[in-house]
Amino acid sequence: MDLIESYKEELQLIRKPWTRIWVGALVVAVLLLPFYGPEHVTYIVTIIWLYSVGVMGQNILIGYTGQISFGQAGFLAIGAYTFGHLIRLEIPLSLSILGGGVAAGLFGILVGFPSLRLKGPYLAIATMGFGVAVYQIFVNSELLSGGRMGLSIPKLEPWFGMSSVMFSYYFNFIFMLGFALLTYNIISSYMGRAFIAIRDNDIAAEVIGVNLTRYKLLSFAISSFYTGIQGALYALFVGYLEPNMFNFMVSITLFVAVIIGGLASVEGSIMGAAFVVLVPQLFSDYKEMVPVIFGVTILIILIFEPLGLAGRWMKTRVYLRNWPFR
């Protein structure tokens, strides 16, 4: 939507001074939320940050590379359980979280191999098969899942004498911010361009010299790394793990977040994460209606606004900027 005149400008995250001001204000507001917001709100926003990490990762795969995947729950489970087992072995926190992400990333490469031959709906089924298979392996193996009582994970002692809610808020916020910046960097680098080229036309991308094998697998690895990190953060946040936290519905939820937030958009990923976290919270009295709301929103978005919430937001901004002209 903007006119870009130089490469430096293209790499800038924020181009207009006004945008800088309101984005800055937004960041300050978000940073200070634990001080003025009620604890309940802080808690929910923490979950939004945590989800954003995984949704951004899936957006790299689904939105930017155009590879449809329904195996998110599998990667989440792998990330969460790897983290859980590592931290119970008293491995340092940072290494455990990284371990969760890396384990999920490795499985991502494994699942990525079918993507070299399969397209669209077939890939969806293959990844869905993976997600459900991982879930069932965890259900059936007490060694991996920690048995009937679930795997309990030691809570982190808050640093700098913060309250635990405030601490986990900042802890997850830093991860979200870090991964958001990382995602911006990835998509404006050669790698991101390669992903987009593969999405738009993979044969054309190969012809102009994009190594399809490498970049498809990389996309899978990166996205499942993100999802694995989300799993680890989630495990740390909730404090225990059981296989039922990773059923097929979870894959669908993450997928819905990507679609509703907006394909190929980082802000959209955060909006989508906020959507799938807030809707069940707001409608907690009508639990059964949550899938209905998800479904109806998908129908509306796909028919009327294929770019999702991020697309609507962008159109609103352009409209306001040019007001009263159109």
Next chain:
Amino acid sequence: MELFIQYSVSGLSTGAVYALVALGLVLIYRSTRILNFAHGDISTCGAFVAFALLSLNVPFSVAALASLLSGAVLAMAFYFGILVPAQRRDATHLGQIILTLGLGLILQGAVAYFGGTEPQSFPFPLSEFKVYKVASVTLSQLSAGTLAISLLGCILFYVLVQRTKIGLAMRATSENLQAAQTLGIPTRQVLALSWGLAAALGVLAGLFLAPALLLDPFFMLEPFLKGFAAAILGGMNSLPGAIVGGLILGVAEALTGGFLSMAFKNSFAFIVIIVVLLLRPEGLLGEEFKERV
């Protein structure tokens, strides 16, 4: 050897249900290239319609017919009400698949809201505990009935597709949409009919699974995924492949459950999906993948 035959026979009866599910999926995939993620939820809806009617003391045959019809109407309404407008707005192929996912979520929520999430037992005229003994093989009344009705459904469906004028129109439409339109085939109606038929097949499978699995809003999820596996195994665009794939999957699953381990039984279908997709993506009876450059 006796065990082997026993497992095979009970596997055939589950396989027949998978075949019904797979047929519905393949029918839609063949004619519109859409994977119907709402297939399982439409069958659940149908089963709940039958359940609601049965608790009002409606005779079983009427309730079963009504449930088949409700499933078909639901699928056709989705086709005309959502899919066609989306196609008019140039929805992408992937977008249309995601639309079915949305429908599935809506139905799932609606069933949970109106039917409750508690598992309920489904009254069925055939009993699971009455068994027939042929030679050394025992077969419950339910699985015998399932096998018979499913095979009958498959045969009727085959006759419809291969021997009638409507079937010819359906085949023409799935072969080449533009050509069929040029020849004056009302493709919209034909496609709507395909959606309706597919949904009815799914509901039929749901009716036979409900008594064995207890009725709750998610009871069709697993058979639906297995039906997917069967369809992949047989080839996504081959109708006979769906039947063959379903039967093979059912038997293979029963054999692994019996001889290897029960825990492994449920993951088996998904391993089948991944292996088939890696080795022979077009499935057993499907045509070669054609890639246009």
